[in-house]
Amino acid sequence: MNGNDDNSGFYITTPIYYVNDVPHIGHAYTTIACDALSRWHRMRGDGTRFLTGTDEHGQKIQQAAEKRGMKPIELCDEVVMNFKKLWKALGISNDDFIRTTEERHIKVTRYFFEKLMASDDIYKGLYEGWYCVPCETYVPDAQMGEDMLCPDCKRPLARMSEESYFFRLSKYQEALIRRYEARPDAIMPRVRYNEVMNFIRSGLQDLSVSRTTLKWGIPVPGDERHTVYVWLDALINYISAVGYPEPGGKWESCWPCVRHMVGKDIIRFHAVIWPAVLMAMGLNPPVRVFAHGWWTVEGDKMSKSKGNVVDPFEMVDIYGADSFRYFLLREVPFGNDGDFSELGMVNRVNSDLANDIGNLLNRTLQMIEKYRGGCLPPSAVFERSCDADAALRGLAEKTLAGMDSQMSDFSMDGALKTLWVLIGAGNKYIDETQPWKLGRDDPDDRLDIVLRTLWEVLRLASMLIFPFMPETAARMRSQLGLEEDISVERYPDWKWGAHLEPVSVKKGGVLFPRIDIPKWKADYDARMKSRAEALSAGSGNVSAVSFDTERKPAIEIDDFKKLEIRVARIESAEKIEKASKLYKLGLDLGFERRFIVSGIREFFTPEQLIGKKILVLCNLKPAVFRGVESNGMLLAAEARDGSGEILSLAVVDGDFPPGAPVH
Numbered sequence: 001m002n003g004n005d006d007n008s009g010f011y012i013t014t015p016i017y018y019v020n021d022v023p024h025i026g027h028a029y030t031t032i033a034c035d036a037l038s039r040w041h042r043m044r045g046d047g048t049r050f051l052t053g054t055d056e057h058g059q060k061i062q063q064a065a066e067k068r069g070m071k072p073i074e075l076c077d078e079v080v081m082n083f084k085k086l087w088k089a090l091g092i093s094n095d096d097f098i099r100t101t102e103e104r105h106i107k108v109t110r111y112f113f114e115k116l117m118a119s120d121d122i123y124k125g126l127y128e129g130w131y132c133v134p135c136e137t138y139v140p141d142a143q144m145g146e147d148m149l150c151p152d153c154k155r156p157l158a159r160m161s162e163e164s165y166f167f168r169l170s171k172y173q174e175a176l177i178r179r180y181e182a183r184p185d186a187i188m189p190r191v192r193y194n195e196v197m198n199f200i201r202s203g204l205q206d207l208s209v210s211r212t213t214l215k216w217g218i219p220v221p222g223d224e225r226h227t228v229y230v231w232l233d234a235l236i237n238y239i240s241a242v243g244y245p246e247p248g249g250k251w252e253s254c255w256p257c258v259r260h261m262v263g264k265d266i267i268r269f270h271a272v273i274w275p276a277v278l279m280a281m282g283l284n285p286p287v288r289v290f291a292h293g294w295w296t297v298e299g300d301k302m303s304k305s306k307g308n309v310v311d312p313f314e315m316v317d318i319y320g321a322d323s324f325r326y327f328l329l330r331e332v333p334f335g336n337d338g339d340f341s342e343l344g345m346v347n348r349v350n351s352d353l354a355n356d357i358g359n360l361l362n363r364t365l366q367m368i369e370k371y372r373g374g375c376l377p378p379s380a381v382f383e384r385s386c387d388a389d390a391a392l393r394g395l396a397e398k399t400l401a402g403m404d405s406q407m408s409d410f411s412m413d414g415a416l417k418t419l420w421v422l423i424g425a426g427n428k429y430i431d432e433t434q435p436w437k438l439g440r441d442d443p444d445d446r447l448d449i450v451l452r453t454l455w456e457v458l459r460l461a462s463m464l465i466f467p468f469m470p471e472t473a474a475r476m477r478s479q480l481g482l483e484e485d486i487s488v489e490r491y492p493d494w495k496w497g498a499h500l501e502p503v504s505v506k507k508g509g510v511l512f513p514r515i516d517i518p519k520w521k522a523d524y525d526a527r528m529k530s531r532a533e534a535l536s537a538g539s540g541n542v543s544a545v546s547f548d549t550e551r552k553p554a555i556e557i558d559d560f561k562k563l564e565i566r567v568a569r570i571e572s573a574e575k576i577e578k579a580s581k582l583y584k585l586g587l588d589l590g591f592e593r594r595f596i597v598s599g600i601r602e603f604f605t606p607e608q609l610i611g612k613k614i615l616v617l618c619n620l621k622p623a624v625f626r627g628v629e630s631n632g633m634l635l636a637a638e639a640r641d642g643s644g645e646i647l648s649l650a651v652v653d654g655d656f657p658p659g660a661p662v663h
């Protein structure tokens with residue numbers, strides 16, 4: 001299937017989320033955005049499919065499981081439930097949920113690998129590079145600082161090489177450039193398009209797509225010592241979930257209209273690697289990859305150790321799913337970064353939701369009840385409309401088309417603004433027509449026309465708001481006296497005045513009660529205080545310290561005997577120029593003096609080191625760091641607490657002589 005892009009269908013995907021942690025605002029944001037888009041397309045009558053899921057293989061998951069003393073699959077089974085629960089609480093309407101540990105996915109990943117090997121797009125080679133042993137990752141040259149330390153854990157890197165399978169990414173450089181030059185809207189927003197184009201033009205290198213160091217992954221077909229690189233495994237979910245490569249599977253209609261929504265940090269995987277893999281498979285690259293921005297929280301980067309991670313469950317409990325959805329989609333131009341502040345959300349609830357749309361509904365229904373006993377006569381009254389009525393009707397008719405074009409650009413904030421122009425105009429229309437002054441028995445039916453016009457605006461608003469706030473839309477409809485479920489409505493069928501029958505409205509509870517700011521503030525402060533207390537109790541607690549629990553295979557005593565470990569007294573500790581993490585340590589080994597280079601400068605001052613008797617691996621082959629030769633390696637215990645990495649040197653007590661061997 002190489003068919004042309006299909007614009008009548010709409011298949012949208014979220015990234016699949018890692019299950020090493022609880023869901024946060026970032027996960028909620030992407031998923032809510034995809035939900036609003038897919039609900040919009042269903043209302044248009046497009047063939048729509050919406051996929052989300054979880055990314056369950058790889059080192060992160062393996063380590064998270066080890067930390068909790070669980071098997072990786074046990075951790076996945078547990079955490080996946082949090083995601084599913086959250087999507088329910090947020091009213092997410094996904095058609096499917098894929099887990100990469102499911103057989104339907106594993107099978108397709110292996111099929112990709114086999115097919116790409118058969119076409120020589122995957123080949124076996126030698127991966128060589130700077131490797132961080134504790135992080136178990138190669139560090140690309142471009143990410144390595146002058147100090148030659150791992151950019152993540154700041155420890156010295158080792159030169160390593162291992163057998164690996166490679167994907168011929170370089171072969172697709174020109175094809176990718178051609179595609180994106182011809183279709184600039186395939187990567188949005190523009191800033192990401194430029195970023196990706198610059199990256200591709202700077203030259204693509206073949207990509208290592210297997211690991212021998214990782215067990216928790218999908219075995220490479222025919223060479224089970226290797227597992228498939230977790231990113232390749234993950235990307236394939238988008239097509240494995242729709243039944244590729246079965247003839248007649250859903251993928252045949254979904255794939256020509258696939259759009260991926262991602263965060264800006266993972267755009268390259270989706271706009272470079274994935275399209276190239278698809279091209280190699282003879283499949284269409286995605287119609288669009290849209291990268292949204294990142295949220296900071298109350299002006300600060302979100303982080304667990306700061307205790308400021310926004311818990312979407314808590315937001316739903318306090319504010320309700322629709323207010324949270326509305327705020328996220330309305331607050332920032334979609335694609336830009338934004339700042340999440342609860343006060344900002346409260347202000348929007350009070351102004352946009354309670355004041356604007358809530359009041360429009362409330363005032364209209366109140367008047368229909370008061371002046372017409374809750375029942376509106378048939379819409380034929382429109383025949384006697386005057387200019388003010390016609391102007392509002394004209395605006396309503398333009399609103400749908402305007403929002404539709406903004407939604408096709410994924411501008412959800414823009415679409416909501418457009419809808420709010422109509423809502424604002426509705427409120428203004430009430431102020432101007434002053435229905436309370438109109439005679440109830442006016443032979444020109446002015447009052448009926450005004451009330452019907454307002455009711456029509458609200459009927460339309462309830463349909464247009466549905467993709468963003470589904471619960472609110474349903475409540476509006478039932479108050480407006482519309483019995484049928486909203487899911488039967490379609491935008492192309494909407495017509496002003498199409499509802500000819502008389503209607504009986506049913507005024508219910510207020511849509512969005514105003515939040516009392518002083519009361520809210522007291523509650524907010526109390527929540528923040530208890531969160532801070534929990535955080536500081538946690539950081540003073542031993543259980544907040546974590547460390548690597550990865551176990552190594554058993555060795556023979558002879559393996560250990562190869563190590564020459566001795567006591568050494570530190571005589572000097574000199575800083576190494578332009579290497580902010582490194583010391584050159586002068587050691588007394590009793591029978592000789594020597595120097596080692598060690599990345600412990602951020603943990604100890606020279607005064608804390610000099611005089612200490614430490615343990616040193618003496619027979620490690622010499623290596624040169626920043627021009628200084630290192631002849632050995634000191635031993636230390638390492639862990640992490642709330643403040644980051646912590647280190648304790650392996651020392652010997654008392655008068656033990658330097659040079660003494662350790663057995």
Ligand code: ME8
Binds near residue numbers: 015016025055294295
């Ligand atoms: O990346 N604001 O999974 P993940 C907005 N498994 N978005 C944020 C955010 C923030 N503060 N923090 C994170 C993965 N995100 C891979 C994807 S797809 C084949 C594999 C977004 O659980 C982030 O940009 O780390 C990404 O889109 C998603 O949340 C994180 O997913």
